[in-house]
Amino acid sequence: MKSLLNRRSVLAGPSHLVQIAREHAANPVLPDDKDETAFAATDSSAVPTSPAEPVRPVTTLRPVPVVPSPVYTRGVQIADTAEVEWLCKEEALTPFRVFRSFDYSVSLLFHAKELAYYIALYQDGSLWRALKAPDLEAAEGAFHHFEEQATRLSDGETRRAQLEAQNEQLARMIASSEAQAERLRNDLQRRGAQEQTVSSRQHQVRKEVAQLEAQRVAAQAHLNKAHRQIHQLNLASNEAIPHLPGR
Incomplete structure (x- = not known):
């Protein structure tokens, strides 16, 4: 028993004072042989017995930039290209923004009757993609998204x-x-x-x-x-x- 306690004190390092209940301090219960065996097994697994085992370095946490959510999650929806073409033909859309880069162009269009905004991407004068936004802020975000896409293209x-x-x-x-x-x-x-x-x-x-x-x-x-x-x-x-x- 003394050898086991000495081994535990050596492996565990400096001892620490632990506050216990008075009834347990008045009547201390010593573990029997089975408890000693279980305690030794638990203690040996908690403390590494091989001093030659390499210590793995802890990776430093670094801030990760937050990627903004796509424009489609802020009320922007895919628009029907046929509907947009029909509204343009009926002259029901007012252009707010126009961007052009070679064969690609982007238009931010306002539908006054429905208070809706359409963002259209054209390729060589033909409507390619169209989005619909409920407010100007979301529409401008979608417009800048299409503008960057047209620039890359x-x-x-x-x-x-x-x-x-x-x-x-x-x-x-x-x-x-x-x-x-x-x-x-x-x-x-x-x-x-x-x-x-x-x-x-x-x-x-x-x-x-x-x-x-x-x-x-x-x-x-x-x-x-x-x-x-x-x-x-x-x-x-x-x-x-x-x-x-x-x-």
């Missing part, structure tokens, strides 16, 4: 329009660059041809200048020769004149 159209515009811009830039490159090539070719013409002309001019210079030198030599001959002839002529005495 037209994301591909938006991207396609952007890519088409970018491709057209790139094509224009490529054409402009190619035209500019062609002009530069033509300019370079024309400049090269002009430089070749100028070079040939300069060579021809230098050749003609050399020829003219040779002709000038030959003419100057001939002229000098002629002057010498004239001088000699003058001298010969002067020798034939008799010497006349002066007065």
